[in-house]
Amino acid sequence: MGLSLVILLVPILALAEAQDPAILQIRVLEGEGSVYHIGARATRGVTVQITDETGKPVEGARVSFRLPEVGPGGAFATGARTEIATTRADGHASVWGMQWNRIPGPFEIRITAERGQATAGTTCAQYLTDSPETAGQTARAGPGRSHKWIWIAAGIAGAAAAGVGATAAKGKAASSTTTPSTGVTIGPPTITLGHP
Numbered sequence: 503m504g505l506s507l508v509i510l511l512v513p514i515l516a517l518a519e520a521q522d523p524a525i526l527q528i529r530v531l532e533g534e535g536s537v538y539h540i541g542a543r544a545t546r547g548v549t550v551q552i553t554d555e556t557g558k559p560v561e562g563a564r565v566s567f568r569l570p571e572v573g574p575g576g577a578f579a580t581g582a583r584t585e586i587a588t589t590r591a592d593g594h595a596s597v598w599g600m601q602w603n604r605i606p607g608p609f610e611i612r613i614t615a616e617r618g619q620a621t622a623g624t625t626c627a628q629y630l631t632d633s634p635e636t637a638g639q640t641a642r643a644g645p646g647r648s649h650k651w652i653w654i655a656a657g658i659a660g661a662a663a664a665g666v667g668a669t670a671a672k673g674k675a676a677s678s679t680t681t682p683s684t685g686v687t688i689g690p691p692t693i694t695l696g697h698p
Contacts, residue, residue, distance in 0.1 A: 522618025547598025559593025
C-alpha cells in the first residue's frame with residue numbers, strides 16, 4: 503500500500519513542475535507615476551499582472567514589492583519596507599495603504615515575481631511632494647511608461663541638439679564669405695523635467 507502511494511505521487515509532482523511557466527512577464531496596471539503628499543497614506547495601490555511567455559495570467563506567483571531603504575519612500579501597512587502578495591487567477595497582485603515618509607522626491611518600488619524556476623523584475627515610479635496642489639495626480643510620463651524613459655529621451659534630445667549646434671558652429675567658422683543669412687536660427691533646446 504505504501505509503495506503504490508509513492509508511485510502515484512511522482513507523476514503528480516512531475517505534472518505540477520511541468521505547468522510552471524518558463525518565462526514571467528510583469529505589467530504595472532495601476533500606480534505608475536503616482537504623486538503623493540509627504541507624510542500621507544497611499545489612497546491608491548500598486549497593481550501588477552503576471553503573465554507567462556504566451557501572455558496567459560499566472561496564478562500563484564509570489565510577488566515582492568520593495569520600498570527604498572533611504573530617501574523618499576515609506577513603509578507598508580505592516581511597517582516593513584517589503585510586502586509579499588500572491589497572484590490570483592487573473593494574474594493580479596496588489597499592495598496599498600503605504601505610509602509615506604516626509605522626504606520629497608522621486609523613488610521606485612522594486613517589484614519581483616517568481617513562480618517555480620521563473621523570475622522577473624521591474625520598477626514602479628512614484629513621487630512624494632510637499633506641494634498640496636500636485637498630490638494625488640499622476641506624473642505625465644504616460645500610462646505604463648517609466649521616468650527612466652523621460653531621462654533617456656532628454657539625453658538623446660540634448661545630444662542631438664549639441665551635434666546640430668556644433669555642426670552649425672563649424673560651418674560658420676569655415677565660411678568667411680559674407681553670404682546672407684537664411685533666417686533659420688537653432689538655439690539650445692528647452693527641456694522641462696519634473697512633476698506637476
